[in-house]
Amino acid sequence: MDQEIKHLPVGDKALLVEFGNSINLQINQKVRNLDSLISQSALEGILECVPTYCSLLIYYDPLRISFDQLVSQLRDLEERMSEVNFPGPETVIEVPVIYGGEYGPDLDSLARYHNLLEEEVIQLHSGKKYTVFMIGFIAGFPYLGEVDDRIVTPRLATPRLRVPAGSVGIADRQTGIYPFESPGGWRIIGRTRIRLFDSGKSPPSLMKPGDIVTFRPIGEEEFELDSK
Amino acid sequence: MTKIMKLCKVVKPGIFTTVQDLGRHGYQRYGVPTSGAMDSFAFVTANLLVGNEPADAGLEITLVGPELTLLDDTQIAITGANLSPTINGCPVAQWQTLQVCKTDVLSFGRxxxxxxxxxAVRGGIAVPIVMNSRSTYIYGKFGGFQGRQLRTGDIIKAYDSPTSKSRLIMxxxxxxxxxxxxxxxxxxxxQLTYFTQLGIETFFSSSYAATPEFDRIGYRLDGPEIEKGNLSAMISDAVPVGAVQVPSNGKPIVVMRDAQTTGGYPKIAIVTTPCVSRLGQVKPNDRVKFSEISLSNAQKRLIEYGAALSQIKRNLVELA
Known part of the structure; x- marks a missing residue:
């Protein structure tokens, strides 16, 4: 059954297209499909689109297109979505991670929470392919899903004031990587040296929604090597 | 290539002084907020008073001003909050072109x-363009002056622009x-459905006080709690500038220009674009009320605001 697509005003210059209200690949795929259809069709008056888990926020210029006009054009595109063949994910990004110890201060407690060994958590976390659902929170931060049921873990009750750049964390069914040092409440299980955001590059973010991400456990030596 | 000159040396930085322009647009999909001057009306006016383009880079000064020693002759303009500016200890006017000379000391008071x-300085502040903007994004440590707020000893540069005799006033x-x-x-x-009718009434009928948490990311407000219904947690979505989010404590947060691009707190309302600029002048203990308008009226105001910004130049008066 196809859920009804909602079009909602968000302030005086944005429109939200909502495809559903759950985290799943099918809905997220629709978000990405509409996003790419919009960029291909060069709709008049569109300023910027922000794809997230189950919705697409579209910034527009009300001088060039009205809310109602935009809704009707979007409806046309949405109808075409089922007929268009969208290319599958092309980009697979491997992220080398050093798990546990000082780099993953929550690995031990997360393992105990689930009655698992640290090695098992590492195996479960690195044994899956993840899809980038969205980039958000801070520049270049990928929301990846979904982790194995056995390591689904709630956020920390009290967020840390400083999470180091490169930290790999788990929050509920999601896993993610902090591109910069920042406050944060995700449970940190490891760290990578991979550079997720470079303001000098175009695009500046290493990952984009729809990309496939894998984690590869590494040791101290390779981690130190990556820093050079 | 435009020539670059040394504009001033930072003797005291003030509590939070950054380089801003009209923002970095088109990168929210990568998690990059728009940044840019919190109050675009005052910012644009300052630029126009010194013959600049509206989006040339200038300094945004917060509550406590810096002390700057000029390193060249030029024209400047000071707008926005009244911070009792002085040059060499003598009070000077805001909202007009000021002629300044090498070795002059610009400082601020109460x-x-x-x-x-x-x-604003004639020619605009010279910093590298990062992703189409000169605005500082503190949390990403890029843009503006080395991606950070000004510090003592910094030398600020400006693009050299032929001096003009003309002086303007708003x-x-x-x-x-x-x-x-x-x-x-x-x-x-x-996300109105996340709130009870009572919660929505509370929001629109109450006055909220700005708290000391009022940075470029957002304003945390204090006042009557906004009641939420029983809906489970929402799934994070995109958060535009001006969004009024309500976290679990029921106290609203107005999202401003450096805020994270996505978030999971339900949004009860979105502040209109012109009012976001006005909010940029709110300081702790100021009181804010929210009044609902229709989308079509909000868009009328937005268009009028754009027109007002492009009218500023024509409204400036030549000083004798």
Missing amino acids: LKSGCRTYL PSRLIPQYASELTVEVVSGP
């Missing part, structure tokens, strides 16, 4: 109104007054 003061009737109580207009938000 805050009389507003929260953020803008300093007519006093057009200078905004930053009263400590204000009503901002909002369009109701996309």
